[in-house]
Amino acid sequence: MTTGAVGFSRRSVLGAAAGAAVGAGLGLPDLVLAQATTAEAPAPASVGAAEAAVERHRDAILRISREVWDLAELSLEEVKSAKVHLRELEAAGFRTVSTGTSGFPTAFVSEWSQGTGGPVVGYLPEYDALPDLGNAAEPRPMPAPSGNPNGHGCGHNALGAGCTGAAIALKTMMQATGTPGTIRVYGCAAEETEGVKVYMARDGLFDDLDAALAWHPAPLAVTGEIMTAAVAQVQVIFRGRTAHAGNDPWEGRSALKAAELFGTGIQFMREHLRSTARMHYIYESAGVAPNIVPEFAQIWLTLRGQDRAEVDALLEWTKQVADGAALMTQTTAEYELFHGMLDLLPNGPMIALAQAHMAARPPVWTEAEQGFAKGCQKEMGLPEAGLATTVLPVMGPLRVGGGTDVGDVSWVAPVGIFGWPSFGIGTSLHTWAVTACGGMSIGDRASLDTARILAGMGYDVMTDAGLRSAAKADLEARRGGVAYAPILPADRKIPLRLPDWLHKAGGDEVVSFASEEG
Template identity: 45%
Template sequence: MNSFTKAQQWSELDDSLVEAITRNADKVWEYAEVGYEEFKSSRTLVDWIESEGFEITERNVGGIDTAWVASFGSGSPVIGILTEYDALPDLGNEPVPSETPRKDGTTSGHGCGHNLIGTGAIGAAVALKRRMENAGITGTLRVYGCPAEELLAGKNYMAKAGVFDDLDACLHWHPANMNTTFNLATVASADLRIAWQGKNAHAGAAPWEGRSALHASELFAHGINTMREHIVPEARMHYFLENGGSAVNVIPDNASVVFRYRGPNAADVKKNLDWIRDIAKGSGLMTQTRVEITEMAACYDVLPNQVLSDHMYAHIEQFQPPVWTEEEQAFARTLQSEAGYPEDGMATDMAPDFRGASMGASTDVGDISYITPTMGILVAAWPTHVQAHHWGATASNGTTLGHKAAIKAAQVLAATGFDLLTDPELLEAATAEFKERTGGKPYESMCTAEAHPVILQRYAQAGDGACGCIGDSLGKE
């Protein structure tokens, strides 16, 4: 079986590439752009990968301005690597070990490390491309610019557009508080926006003239909370009130809720969405308000692949987890103390393979895992106990802790990509497991619209001809 040696791998991941990974990671961290708004972040990554000899073969994928595909090489096998680059609202933090708002006033932040995912993935692709050129290796290397993962509305719409259909395997990675493979069964999910239209009235003088959209939303929430007893333990339901009125003495004529259902698989999600729609309709009937239900996005659970996990785990062991300086460990312990966690510092060892264990989170990587054999790794980028979507993760992802994780991820992804390109037996084994887990059933998108409703609304407001104009300019001045 062919594989990188440490010396071979480091010869491709030279100082200039390490510098590019860290420099671009810091740029994207500074931009901290939320889903569908990652124009500068996406452009930064497109400029970089084009400068390394990749061709941008598709832009504006799935109607999303910041979605793109880059390619190098030709023929089979076709190996994909995923990037991400969107941030989260209200998680902006200085890169310090305390909860400290950014001095520049930016309120969003990379609390999940997507600034590192994009740059580590491209670093891997560049290293692998160089190896392919130096060794005369044939095959196609595909890099995907994937926006809006935090909205669970990027890769699934790209998948609906068909850009992953010809992949033989796909690789990804994620920052974490541990080092292991991403051999997890995440949950499938779907997002709805439910809006009620009622009738205004003076809340004191003539409330009987009104019909409260806010009451409709409250009844919907009550219906959802009575439903909780009757869903499977792996399922989750959460929502927030987007709008519920603006004056205490006015009967609210508009209210809306953004709702997410997570279930163990696509079948469970589809089944329970019918129930949720009925609850929404019932709340409208009870309050004599008109209800509108918009299906925002839906994604599959992640399908494990033990063949690829075993292989990637061996590579993480080969290259070893990141090595931390005493200053970095002191940063981590201070952050843990500030956040109320045990002061155990950064992970220095390997965590066990999850071997397909279920977790409550979701990712749109799930859709790809039902199209082609897919596997990723987790690399420690923030202190133990600290979770994603926390100010401590945002802070760490803007420091050398995050840099070292991205560099380590680049090594492992490049090594695994090399093996998939050069070892037919590995690819055949991963494909056989994939076919067994899917039962040979072809992928079918759960997204009901061709593009996300937010995107469709944006273009409708901009007028004809708006779609694609920004996407076409990515990577160009």
């Protein structure tokens, strides 16, 4: 494949690569270059059957994408969006294994089986939206007709539709050929915040998979040896003593001053970190009025490293900084690791499989869709390059600075993942333009295209024992004898920021996979 479409650059290619790594790291430095291979495999025999099966279930796939786009529910609150997926799965003959899975009220597991034994293939739909990215399906910034301020600025409406639609289409393909096996759909709640995949991996829910399959919206069609960072999410709280800041400030002990010293300590750390490390934070609470000595301050800290060991070292050091800031201000520090994600392990056989299915049917767009994308690009001050129409050669190896909860899945099962165009070249994820494109026929096409790719990939995994063995061998080689050990603390049973109104629904309604054939 060539990369001669208008608007391609090192930065746009790398941005697409990060999109393929589930939206984990756009805006990569131009100094980081990917090595691309150019060999192309013949089109898999399953492409035609996958295309026909997706067309048969076209209406259901588009219902998922459009309804979830309209709902645009935030992370940990995707109650109705999860039900849309379950409704279509149940209508297609899938059995709901669990809801409220792994402590997330909006997560679920659904499956369908045929025959005795057989491989197990999992799909990873996401469906959470982002705040302040609501937009009409128009090529300009415009509030959504519903007035909902939230929007699918990461394209999860189409992501979810492609994954769940692929599972439904794969069932049709397997029934037509009598292929034994199990299709499992994991409702992956809250990817944008405290992704449930980490909890699911810790609970062993991916342990029996022969492959886990997913895609992510991107500006280009790409897959490859893309490695994301390991990540830790930390809440740091300082508690002091309040006092009147004018009359008797000596009676107070400022939690804000402790927080400021903590931030200063983080800045002084940076000089001595490896280039693969990242640290960023926000002050979530820093007092209520300047004439009151703040007795409470709260910081949200994110730490990233190339692997678990680097993140562990950052955790230890930043905790020492928090303790030191508390000592200097005679306050107390609470340092809580509340979420973490391992680095993503690519899988060679799964990359080749995804590339073969992508290349078999490159993206095709109407003139109106190209015009819509160009309109978005014009509004954003970007080159009016439109939508990508080629599939890039396999990328990599490439290490990016962002992280994804698919990383934990990749440590226990072979993962096949790719990026597919659902917005214009050069456009960044987490923008209004992604929301706008996802709400019209661009999002529809991306949902159907990716369902076809993922259904074909799933069928090949189900029917090719050599592929399954090679994928598992590749995973073992990349793990290098290191056992899966989540960064997520063992005592963290539900997400830290779960809304109060959902706490009672936080446990599994069905706690394990049923043993009978379904």
